[in-house]
Amino acid sequence: MGSALSAALPKVIHLEVDGRIQKVIFSRLSSLSDVRDLLCAAAGLLRGGTLSLFDHKGSSVTIDPEMPANPKSSPYKVVVTSSGPSDREVLLQKFCTDVTVQLSRKFPLYPLSSLPPSLPLCRSLRVDEIESEIRNKLAVLERRVEVESGRRAEIAKCQGEIERLREELAKRSLWICDSPCPPSSRRLIPRPDVPSYPKYTLSPETIEALKKPTFDIWQWAPNELSVQENYRENPFHNFRHSFCVTQTMHGMIQLCELQARLKPIEILILMTSAVCHDLDHPGLNNTYHVNAQTDLARRYGNHSPLEQHHCTVAFQILSEPNCDIFAGTESGVSEEIRKGMTELILATDMARHGDIMDAFAQCLDVFDDQNQEHVRLLEQVLIKCCDTSNEVRPTQVSEPWLDCLLQEYFMQGDREKSEGLPVSPFMDRDRVWKSHTQSAFITSTLMPMFESLTKLFPQLEEVMLQPLRLARDRYQQLGEGEMARLEVPSKPTVASVSI
Secondary structure: OOOOOOHHHHEEEEEEEEOOOEEEEEEEEOOHHHHHHHHHOOOOOOEEEEEEEEEOOOEEEEOOOOOOOOOOOOOEEEEEEEOOOOHHHHHHHHHHHHHHHHHHHHOOOHHHHHHOOOOOHHHHHOOHHHHHHHHHHHHHHHHHHHHHHHHHHHHEEEEEHHHHHHHHHHHHHOOOOOOOOOOOOOOOOOOOOOOOOOOOOOOHHHHHHHOOOOOOOOOHHHHHOOOOOOOOOOOOOHHHHHHHHHHHHHHHHHHOHHOOOOOHHHHHHHHHHHHHOOOOOOOOOHHHHHOOHHHHHOOOOOOOOHHHHHHHHHHHHHHHOOOOOOOOOOOHHHHHHHHHHHHHHHHOOOOOHHHHEEEHHHHHHHOOOOOHHHHHHHHHHHHHHHOOOOEEEHHHHHHHHHHHHHHHHHHHHHHHOOOHHHHHHHHOOOOHHHHHHHHHHHHHHHHHHHHHHHHOOHHHHHHHHHHHHHHHHHHHHHHHHHHHHHHOOOOOOHHHHHO
């Protein structure tokens, strides 16, 4: 199955920050800079800040991907060394560097440390001349700061003009949400430093395992998955999540025998959409982008900005000659694929969940494989189930995903608080309990969706619906234990909701 189980399993580090316990999750395969950035984010520092960690004995802990994990009862104490260099410190450092260079040019043969004590230093160093030169240098630096400030004002003005033109173009554009996303001027160029991995043959056991929801994604190292550079290293929305969704889609196609009910091109659209459905996800959801009015939200008119962006990036990749897997198809078929992928990726926006499920419920009793509208709704429900399928997997597979999502959600909640934005649902680490929110999510969202699909495919009852019931019962039991503990005054347990 995989040769790097121990390396691929997530590592959990607990930190004590301002009296609160923060959990940081990363892989041993992460880079040192990634680990430092995660720790800085958990400590509330800007990127580039420095900190030190100490265990309960007061011993220093080396920060690296192999640092020892610790339980919540023994968190590492965080000592902030620096929150990052200020503009004044950067300017002062540059000034000192310039002065050093000037002194070395004036006295190349007589460094200060080598002058004999008997030499009259004032006369030999020509203090007045050096002082005058330093003052001139300061004046030049001050003028440079003034010029740069003026340039920044001009840049801000130009950016305002660009945004105005972009909004004007958006008003005149014919692109709508349900149409393929508009192309971008950004050209994706393959990175020359990304290694190519040898092709290997999967064993029959692995091929069979890939057809089942019990497949353990954590047993596969990143190089075995050929991680793509167009997925970011988010705690949850990363290429490993994309692989899980695609593997579940493959399993559903096999289990439900969809090859006999759908056209080959429809199977191709299902699989390709699953791979591409979260491309270039920034780790912040649609609610944040709309409330913060980011470039992404303005570009797509606050309407499913993330999903439209995923489509755009997918079609950029497919436009590359060495990546266009549909190059041999006719133009009409290519447009059908593009339209189908757009519909499925947009369906993963949970804001559309109610409309999709209501429409699917109306056609269940009279479902017809020859009715294109019925098939379109079925495909949307399939990718939605695959995108939220973690809880149909065994606990040892689903639990790490829950922790990863918790970390990503709470990082967004902390950012929303720091920026004065409303905290999105399930993102506030001080108000969310894992067991209650997860059992509610399974009961209100996942169970009705999987039950509807099971009416059409009864074979899903044992493989997916029953494990989902067991997960719901487990979280309900955990919730009852938490409620019992609340009777005794104690600090609430941090929690989240999983998809």
